[in-house]
Amino acid sequence: METIAKIRRRHLVNGESISAIARSLNLSRNTVKKYMNAADEPRYLRQYQHKPQLGPFLAILDKWLEHDQLLPKPRRRTSRRLFEGLQNEGYHGAYDSIQRHVKIWKVSRDPSKLTQAFVPLSFAPGDVGQFDWSYEYVVLGGVSHTIKLAHFRLAYSRQMFVIAYPRETQEMVLDAHVKAFSFFGGVPRQMIYDNLKTVVQTVFAGKSRRFNGRFMTLANHYLFEPVACTPASGWEKGQVENQVGNIREWLFTPTPHFDDFSGLNAWLAQRCGELSSRRHPQRAETIAAAMRDERPALNPVSVPFNSYVEQPLRVSSTCLITIDRNRYSVPAAWAGKVISVRLSAEYVRAVADGLEIACHVRVFGRDQVFCDPWHYLPILETKPGALRHGTPFVNWTLPLSVENVRQALLTEPKGDRAFADILLGARDAGLEALDIACQLALEYGKPSAAVILNELRRLVEPPRAPSLDVPENLRLFTEPLADCTRYDSLLAVNHV
Template identity: 60%
Template sequence: MELIAELRRLHFVEKVKISELARRFHLSRPTVRKHLQTEGDPVYPTRKQQPYPQLGPYRDRLREWLEFDASLPRKRRHTAQRLFERLQVEGYRGGYSSVQRFVKVWKSARTETPKVTQVFVPLVFSPGDTCQFDWSHETVVIGGVEHVVKVAHFRLSYSRKMFVVAYPRETQEMVLDAHIQAFAFFGGAPKRMVYDNLKTVVDTIFLGKERRFNRRFMALASHYLFEPVACTPESGWEKGQVENQVGNVREWLFTPTPHFDSLVELNVWLAQRCEELARRAHPEQASRTIAACFAEEQGCLIPVTARFDGHVDDMRRVSSQCLVSADRNRYSVPAQWANQVVSVRLSADRVRMVANDDIVADHARCFGRGQLICDPWHYLPVIERKPGALRHGAPFVQWDLPVPIKVVRDRILKQDKGDRAFVELLLMARTLGDSGLETLEVACELTLQSGVICAAVVVNAMQRLTEASRPKTLEPAGASIPQLTLEPVADCSRYDSLRGVTYVH
């Protein structure tokens, strides 16, 4: 606009000719005439259709992704940045702005409802003071099957260091285990933890900020010495950092849907990605990375002196089949506890039964429904009295024994009283402790090599494998072997005299 004003002043006031103005300002004469006729702000023509010289070959691919996203829930859709990164993998060499404009035009054509904006107050946190927690539901493919996993999010408010871990459920033992994993990852606990009012943490909501927290959760807080703080209901902005992290993590880590062989593999990958994302610049301290700020904050965290046992107790009665129901599945307990009450301790990955302050059974936790998880050793006292149950008993049919033991078992069960004979082998293996099954496997291999397969041969092999070795005969050092000076001479005359004796009956 300054140029137009100068041209008009020189021409109309100082009477400078158009050709002289064009030469002086390096403009064409038609351009000078147009500027001389302009009195207000210049109006430039706008393009009705935006050309895409670089994006052109990829517009159909981009449109295909956008149409597929439209059929998904909003939280699983791609952002423009994520679409740009995927196009780069496809070979796109253009800029991000072209992708952003195309996505904007495509979405505006669908007349989506505009977002409602709110105004917030910026917050400042000191190192080690606050950490925010939240859950999210993400879609992953585990073992070839699509699952919806529950992801626990932690975010240190000062350094912005984050930690995420996935679980099958949002139950209380999962909440406890997530805190244990997070504090181990951070190398300490913050002074305050901020939550929304989830039921596994808060039992009762009173007026204002007053809450009644869950007793088991307060045991966790007492162990790690942090103060739990609950937000005002429906006020997620009070923990806005972790709320924002949920969307970012979904974009960065779960779009497109990742594939893993197991949940453990997924969590290992998530921990690695948290470390990698910490190399990014801090959102407020642009000259430093998140990792550098975390190194400063880590020294202000409360040290972790011992690991908390994050389990939830429940009293259950053992059935006559030596089974206890826990989380819609049944787990076995040693036969001596049948028809008695035991304490079931549910943790994130284990199910333990406790009686008289001793752990009587320990199983890996199953997250299906209606599953039967049995330890065959729990039923040995039963089949000792009822050996016929060995053939069709669920614990023994499902028992994944080594191949040599299976072959010998099948041969022995075809023999007369083979059920009882094989039970005696299992009882003998149990007396050997942890190495019993391994010893039985070796004994069965030796029996198969001998060609004579029966329980007595297996027992003999196990005894030879477990018998104590005889000590070697030691000779005194420096001592010589004594020698006979007078060797004895055989006297056969006594035998000859006996031959002449007459016996009287």
């Protein structure tokens, strides 16, 4: 536009000729003439885009697109795969040309792919919350990981909450809701979701859904209504969809470094609080101020939900149950039996006859074994030799005095039986009492199982009952005096 104004001033004000202007500005005379009568900014509309590289291959590309259109969506080739296929046919152009042509081709077949119009939405305080997952990259303990990030968003205040997990399993979904509602200080009346399997069991026509049973237990506990979006209609929860991109830019660029998930999630919760100081997009206040207005409208949380999923498992002959290719021990009494296993985001709990019989911190590697030595002590009654090479006992970290006793006993004949008896005697007392008993036995000299067990019994022996109150009618009013001289008479008799 500056060039047009310059041409018009030089000709109409300064009186320069068209030829002189064209030579000085390195333009053609026809261009100068066209600009002489232009008062508005020129608009350039390309009538046809030349495709010198792609042109000879358009027929092949369109044929491939027509063929893929008949296939199920997961089997259709992406623009990148089509580009690689054309390269094998001799194409030397850019990938962008393929991508642009594929987009135009799809829009020509389905005009609904053009930009759609939407109605602006407004929400009442405490009315709606939205949920979604995303994949992010972090470095944990010096190793790069792909994590799953659970996103929550309150539609009125725009308050966000995110928490990271190694997977998207149902116990992770349940745990994320517990943490989010605790962070918000309440529960919205509705929660909107995609049709993910951990939430929706069956999708029927329209809005009808059959929700997952365990998820509905969560919804009934917190008294919110779950709502599933129409398939492929992400705009129905557009706030949290937009939040995914924002969080990736604000919190995961560059890649954050932490020691573990605990440190990462503590930082994410802190950053969610800090980001609430931003201005609300539709109100003349901050997100934190809008959240203060919305919190009283949320349903209060009285008791947190117990976020676990339960499944029956058979215990192996080695007293192990298998969870996600990792094995955890349970008490030997349950070997070969079916028990109930409660999986949460952090723990693996074994339950039998309504009682918790084992609890392990959950790990997410593979092919790892976690044995609690106390679970295997009953086996030592018949198999004391397992002390020498049994996995639970070889890697058992014992107090120093107990380890010294162990090393001393295992060098003697039947030492494994003696140490097994010591451990069996300490099942109820615990390692702390056993440690003291072993220290006392080592002070006496060479330790033995009998001495240690005797010391252990003395340590854990319950206090003696107090002396009985003697009834008044049985109490002595005149107590006899001690007379030791009477023993002298006995000596005299014996002497005779």
